[in-house]
Amino acid sequence: xxxxxxxxxxxxxxxxxxxxxxxxxxxxxxxxxxxxxxxxxxxxxxxxxxxxxxxxxxxxxxxxxxxxxxxxxxxxxxxxxxxxxxx
Amino acid sequence: xxxxxxxxxxxxxxxxxxxxxxxxxxxxxxxxxxxxxxxxxxxxxxxxxxxxxxxxxxxxxxxxxxxxxxxxxx
Numbered sequence: 001x002x003x004x005x006x007x008x009x010x011x012x013x014x015x016x017x018x019x020x021x022x023x024x025x026x027x028x029x030x031x032x033x034x035x036x037x038x039x040x041x042x043x044x045x046x047x048x049x050x051x052x053x054x055x056x057x058x059x060x061x062x063x064x065x066x067x068x069x070x071x072x073x074x075x076x077x078x079x080x081x082x083x084x085x086x087x
Numbered sequence: 088x089x090x091x092x093x094x095x096x097x098x099x100x101x102x103x104x105x106x107x108x109x110x111x112x113x114x115x116x117x118x119x120x121x122x123x124x125x126x127x128x129x130x131x132x133x134x135x136x137x138x139x140x141x142x143x144x145x146x147x148x149x150x151x152x153x154x155x156x157x158x159x160x161x
Contacts, residue, residue, distance in 0.1 A: 017091070017093065017094050017097070020094070021094075021097050021101075024098075024101060025101065028101065028104075028105055032105075032108055032112075035112065036112065039112065039115075039116055043116070043119060044127075047123075047126060047127055048126070048127075063126055063127060066127045066128060066129055067127040069127075069129075070123065070127040070128070070130075070131060071115070071119065071127075073131065074115050074118070074119055074123070074131075074139055075111060075112070075115045077131075077136055077139045077140060077143075078111055078114050078115045078118060078139060078140075078142075078143045079111045080140075081139070081140040081141075081142075081143035081144055082110070082111060082114070082143050082144075082147065
């Protein structure tokens with residue numbers, strides 16, 4: 001997806017501030033999501049898969065689901081704790 | 088256009104938001120390790136959730152002490 005490509009043959013039009021900010025926010029959100037997923041993978045593997053077997057057991061799968069939910073919840077708790085502390 | 092004050096301010100705002108998100112993400116990994124000691128359940132116990140809150144706030148308290156001490160050494 002190349003938003004910088006020009007539709008015309010002349011000099012490429014500059015992106016508006018809105019376009020640039022829009023792209024920036026999308027990039028930031030994607031980077032943040034990837035980092036978040038990487039963290040959750042690490043934490044939940046650590047918590048739920050103590051002895052890797054030849055396939056994921058039912059309890060390992062449900063542990064992983066709960067772990068993802070709890071980690072997301074923990075992120076919310078931490079976020080609120082930080083902003084309630086600023087009085 | 089990229090040098091306009093408006094654009095610079097928008098960039099500054101996004102940088103600040105990114106820094107806040109990074110702080111939250113980092114604190115969550117640290118406090119998860121400290122507070123969620125067993126297997127994750129279908130909800131947090133009250134001691135787990137207060138641990139998480141306390142962890143974040145004590146970390147910020149500590150940050151302030153460290154900064155002040157460091158400044159005293161300058």
